[in-house]
Amino acid sequence: ANPAGHEDRKQEQLERRRVSPEGAAGLTTDQGVRVDDTDNSLKAGERGPSLMEDFHLREKITHFDHERIPERVVHARGSGAYGHFTLTESLAEYTTAEFLCDTSLTTPVFVRFSTVAGSRGSADTVRDVRGFATKFYTNQGNFDLVGNNMPVFFIQDGIKFPDFVHAVKPEPPNEIPQASSAHDTLWDFVQLQPETMHMMMWLMSDRALPRSYAMMEGFGVHTFRLVNAEGRGTFVKFHWKPKLGVHSLAWDETQKIAGKDPDFNRRDLWDRIDAGDFPEYELGVQLVPEEDEHRFGFDLLDPTKIIPEEEVPVRTVGRMVLDRNPDNFFAETEQVAFHLGNVVPGIDFTNDPLLQARLFSYLDTQLIRLGGPNFPQIPVNQPVADVRNHQRDGYHQMRLHQGQASYHKNSLGGGCPAVGGPGSFTHYQERVDGEKIRKRSDSFKDHYSQATLFWNSMSDWEKEHIVGAFRFELGKCEHKQIREGVVAQLNHVDHGLAVQVAEGVGVEPPSDAATANHGRTSPALSQDTQPG
Ligand code: HEM
Secondary structure (H helix, E strand, O other): OOOOOOOOHHHHHHHOOOOOOOOOOOOEOOOOOEOOOOOOOOEOOOOOOEOOOOHHHHHHHHHHHOOOOOOOOOOOOEEEEEEEEEEOOOOOOOOOOHHHOOOOOEEEEEEEEEEOOOOOOOOOOOOOOEEEEEEEEEOOEEEEEEEEOOOOOOOOOHHHHHHHHHHHOOOOOOOOOOOOOOOHHHHHHHHHOHHHHHHHHHHOOHHHOEOOHHHOOEEOOOOEEEEOOOOOEEEEEEEEEEOOOOOEOOHHHHHHHHHHOOOHHHHHHHHHHHOOOOOEEEEEEEEEEHHHOOOOOOOOOOOOOOOOOOOOOOEEEEEEEEEEOOOOHHHHHHOOOOOOOOOOOOEEOOOOHHHHHHHHHHHHHHHHHOOOOOHHHOOOOOOOOOOOOOOOOOOOOOOOOOOOOOOOOOOOOOOOOOOOOOOOOOOOOOOOOOOOOOOOOHHHOOOOHHHHHHHHOOOHHHHHHHHHHHHHHHHOOOOHHHHHHHHHHHHHHOHHHHHHHHHHOOOOOOOOOOOOOOOOOOOOOOOOOOOO
16 A cells, blocks of 8 residues: 555556565576676686676676666756645546546656756756656556646747757856856847746746745646547646745755755655655646637747736646655656656647647657657556557567557457547647748737736845846856846846846946837737736
């Protein structure tokens, strides 16, 4: 039984794959042969050369030589835990996803929290976005909610993601600096890409310094779609709200902790679960009927925008508790493979161009990171739902498929699973009509209003922290023209903010507020609904 005391199909599945600690029963090779000595290699004479025929020496060293796999290209540093999701309010009116309809179900989950820019061994308490990725092992297959602890993103179109990440990662000549928010390339990207401004406000706020993963919100960021039994779609934004509330570290604390305990957040997560003080989150949804798609002062497909909670309240529909630490960091936390494209019937995508690029990226990167197409068979990734198809062979194939035929349709034995029918995934039928063009909709052009909304919603001390963060991070930027460029961008967000930052980073403060035109040109965007 798991700590929560209820049935858990995932834990039963994992139990069958567990290897208990090696006892005193006798060391063997990978072939199961008992070893006589593991401290001395086989030599020709006591002081002689080691012999090639020492298969134990060769196997032991070869395996060691191959212990490392590539770290994730982003979100390399992370910590994970198992838990459970229970539904408190049925969404059956909006979706056919069983785990969001049936309040009697308990769905096992695995969650991985991460920083974004640092490498696998970097410190936890850096100024950065945090990943909050949840794998729901539902009876209808795995659903992955691959979110962050901030509700918006830096860019509007995934084609910019490689540029953005190159700007955030340490610089090519010398792999300096490790701290992502304090260097010229990031700020250069920011000054040249105004769509980053809303997210940069979040990144310079205390949200970028979470005290504990148990005190952190999570957001799906994109607008997704729920689809009900009649095929009707409803736009949805997903939210995780921590039971303990949102709490951050103070900047000065993060600096000291990074030196004294770089594993601060990882240790905290582990210790809480170990002590039975289980992290808990509510799942919330913001639901928008399809007919209201154009009622906002921004585009629902634009991932640099929130839907203000005053306009569409967050409905709490479920609760997640993290109650079991993994057995093995590498096997589970490192090898877990989240993918935005892992959806179940009743949950579907939208045309958000950032979302669409992500749909390609995750499987592609995991094919190399996890060594070929069979990584869904790794225990942490394996669904509790049955897997039946004609996918065969490939590196690390662990299944013993039976039968003569491995194709659809067949009459020779080898299984011929039925295709379609009740419970199968049907893509949402959206009418699409347009010319092939590389262009972004005018409805994506307002880059500042919600950054201003964010700034205006801050208390005085929060504003002080944000100004301090801009001064510290941007102040490290060596090129004056970049500092000036960022201040010019901030002047579109708030004149007072721009002046205060300018004074701290050695550039001339702007004399006037930037003109109010925030780039809105679409007739669909009405002044009345403009937030802020
Ligand atoms: C991890 C790509 C935007 C959240 C990753 C990984 C890639 C990637 C390649 C590594 C995956 C692996 O090796 O298993 C992209 C691309 C994006 C994008 C191309 C934009 C086009 C986002 C956004 C979010 C996000 C907007 C949040 C809403 C995450 C998280 C992880 C991750 C949480 C870590 C998953 C884990 O813990 O294993 N991303 N990403 N990414 N991404 Fe994204």
